[in-house]
Amino acid sequence: MLAVLDVDVDPDLVDLALTHRSFAYEHGGIAHNERLEFLGDSILGQAVTVKLYRDYPDLDEGELAKRRASLVSTVALAEIARIIGLGAFLKLGRGEELTGGRDKSSILADTVEAVIGATYLSAGPDVATALVLRLVEPLLVDPDRFGAAMDPKTSLQELASARSLGNPAYRVTEEGPDHDKTFHATVVLMGEDIASGTGSSKKNAEMAAALGAWTRLSGRGEESVDLLATDGPDAGTGDAR
Template sequence: MDAHKRAANGFLDRFGIALAPEDLKLALTHRSYAYEHGGIAHNERLEFLGDAILGQAVTVKLFLDYPKLSEGELAKRRSSLVSAVALAEIARGIGLGEHLLLGRGEELTGGREKESILADTMEAIIGQVFLSAGPEQATAFVRELIEPLLEDPDRFTVSLDPKTSLQELASEHGFAQPAYEVIGSGPDHDRTFAATVHLGRATGTGAGKSKKAAEVAAARDAVAKFQASRKQTR
């Protein structure tokens, strides 16, 4: 069975969403797959739409659910929830990676786990839900997607600014201030960066389409591992 047909019977069913097979396939089609199959349509336009729908839905939810937060705090939380890191986490949580339509190059280099591809495809899915099911269902879909992130206050606090959280933990526990090792790979037009950072014995790793994104992902990973190790020793 094709990936997009498996997807129709899987990750969207739990949300009560049914997309036409051709619409779902478009949302799952990465440009690398489209190029290798004669230049067929891919999901980048849907990403553009989905990004706007995501931003609006998250903004409204935060505004209504957190009436005591200042504009600045609301903006920080929104930025966290619509970030590539958050979207990739959501995508992994619903098993989106296995359904992606990727070109051979991306397949061989771990494209199904790449943060940027997962995040972009998640936006494309949101965009397609908006077109196919309408604004109300698209908004409900976004709210259900981000709910697990909002339910974990510790993780959410770190996600607002993981690099600052890492620095604060280093100072608190007497560790050296974090130093990031970043390595770039791939062609200039499609560069990917991998970052590593240490917090005591915890080593965080992360990847992204920019050095900053990779460092943020590595910082979040280091904080999570450090906090997990502390819990185990208590």
């Protein structure tokens, strides 16, 4: 994990940052990452705010606030986590492991914040700020990806319309008790499952799925997809996720 982050952080703090409360509960109530998440959230917000203020002198307060909100959103942070492969390092309880916790947007986003908090405590504010800027860079250097992270459902709808693919449909399921539900959303275009996402709400799950679908359709993912190259929705029945 330290090699992925390219920072010199106390291994014990990194281990704590990767420890989800479900793992802590199953191991006798050991410490977990929620306090580090709280700290990292503030550091992330400050670093992104200063970056946007300096780099976009012509934007007004409203637009700056909109962009900041998108960069610190669950959807954006989860995408960052997937880019660096953070899910493979998580310490999860059995229940989360069995329900796909390593790819849940909420867990991934929270862990990114916890890692930032751990970096701040171990290496100081300058190193933590530098880490934040490296993590958000993939969104900043690609204007289209940045826009998609701000509003993935609208971006996907516009891309699908431009390619004459019709309107995206979302298939949503839920699991877990009322106080701790997990939602799973799948984007369907022309009868094909394009991408899926999870979240702590239906909205977050659909946004995560929409961003995944936009990434694939735009050719920015590891595996792109072009539905216009098929013979239509009946051309195949395989899961395109």
